[in-house]
Amino acid sequence: MKILLIGASGTIGTRIYNTFSKKHEVVRASRGGADVAVDITDASSIEKMYQTVSDIDAVICAAGPAKFGALSELTEEDYYVGIRGKMMGQLNLVRIGQKYVNDNGSFTLTTGILAEEPIVGSAAVSLVNGAVNSFAIAAAQELPRGQRINVVCPTVVEDSAEMYADFFPGFDPVPMEKVVNGYVRSVETKINGRIIKIY
């Protein structure tokens, strides 16, 4: 399979790359331009990426900025960091990609537990996670040519659990292998319209 991975340099993205590249051809896309350059906050940059990389069987996105901050302090612009980034960035990968991705190809997006289990400071992040989850189950009905879409929705992963422990009190960290397996399940089975909760 030929897989386009956006956000290959992140904590989860690196592990996704290591796992998938054993069996598949993985093209890495990032702002810096690992194999191909893309700024997912810019629809025209996404369009250009799809015109550059042909014959894609699966798109995996493990990227997308969003801003943490107290409800009393978040500005409208702070919310728009996540709206243009993790939300419309991922949505545009699907909206534009549906024209380019191969028959029976798949999209796998990333959200997180904050969509339904918030922490203090997560209002703007919960917002975009909830948005992408609901978008995906709706889009799943309408993608053309047998294309599928799923979302991997993890809780805190063990690799970064220590760093985030104060912000996620009482959240059980999961092994990174379980999270990566969510992406494998999305890409290599035929499920569609699923929120794959890793928690």
Next chain:
Amino acid sequence: MKILLIGASGTIGTRIYNTFSKKHEVVRASRGGADVAVDITDASSIEKMYQTVSDIDAVICAAGPAKFGALSELTEEDYYVGIRGKMMGQLNLVRIGQKYVNDNGSFTLTTGILAEEPIVGSAAVSLVNGAVNSFAIAAAQELPRGQRINVVCPTVVEDSAEMYADFFPGFDPVPMEKVVNGYVRSVETKINGRIIKIY
């Protein structure tokens, strides 16, 4: 109680007004300016409304545009109709209102079943409904001075069931009284951070 109702002229808003105005003082806000003018897609207009109407115990929003359309045809701008309207419009009522609303006051927003049960053409509407649901459960933890927030999330209501029957096949319509009761429960009990599903 003094209640600020945004969207009082809509199908649901009219019934909310009729019910609440029997027991409470209800100030109606709309673009046309029933009692007070507001354009919820414009944060400065919301700020001005809160500066005009003082001593608010409860904010109810039954307004917010969003666009239906096929996944293959929705443009980025089509998604932004809902993002600026039903999503950031409602969010800004809370973001800005937290400074103005009385101690122990409440916010009641409106989403809908499409957040978790999509129909064909609902991708942009499902997106904003899911976003507002997740925002509300996060915001509920952080509102100041005893303020609360809930979301009423109805399915198709009987009043408009015939009109929408072709778009919502197999969706059981609910009586409008049940929907209005969701708003009553949010405002007059002490629940917080709830998605009040009317289906």
